[in-house]
Amino acid sequence: MYTSHEDIGYDFEDGPKDKKTLKPHPNIDGGWAWMMVLSSFFVHILIMGSQMALGVLNVEWLEEFHQSRGLTAWVSSLSMGITLIVGPFIGLFINTCGCRQTAIIGGLVNSLGWVLSAYAANVHYLFITFGVAAGLGSGMAYLPAVVMVGRYFQKRRALAQGLSTTGTGFGWIYDITQKYDFSFYICGLLYMIGILFLLIQPCIRIIEQSRRKYMDGAHV
DSSP states (O other): OOOOGGGOSEEEEEOGGGOEEEEEOTTTTSHHHHHHHHHHHHHHIIIIIHHHTHHHHHHHHHHHHOOOHHHHHHHHHHHHHHHHHTHHHHHHHHHHHOHHHHHHHHHHHHHHHHHHHTTOSSHHHHIIIIIIIIHHHHHHHHHHHHHHHHHHOSTTHHHHHHHHHGGGGGGHHHHHHHHTTOHHHHHHHHHHHHHHHHHHHHHHHHHHHHHHHHHHHHTO
16 A cells, blocks of 8 residues: 655654664654645635635526526535545545645646536536536545644644634635636635645755754764
8 A cells, every 4th residue: 555755654764683663754743744734724725615605606607507596506515515425535545645646636626627617508517517526626635635734743733733724714715806806816826835835845855854864974
């Protein structure tokens, strides 16, 4: 079973007589751990915050497709339901591929669902593109954001989890930005921040490894 670097809280080292010794991972409760909290915060804004603000889109769908409120409401209900129902299956996917790969794939699937929904000709089309596709992508991006915070903290785990989940409460941003037609600029900015985190992480790891080697050499 595959375990990626970000998925473990401890590192194994070769000790005397080729025995494996267990030591805490250097990123646990460290600076990079709080970067995980910030990333999880943005995921909560984009995924759960958008789910909470689907009433804005529901009004637009009613005016566009002229369907009943009950039928139209199924779109947002499917999206939210699938986001949460797929949790156990996404957990298995995380154990196989790791949190980072799962979140990236989920973001791509979610984005594809939103883009295809822009070309919807009827509400039934939205059931597939927005309800199923976007919902599945949301679930794949959301669960890793919750899991990773717990894996990077031991002493302040409750505080870190609480801070990351506050992003859900920022769903009102979608209501305001939708009113002034710049919601996509806000989403694009948040996605760019997430991509920036992915790009600078290898650099931070190289610096951290160099620092550890220097410290190890100084103690010899």
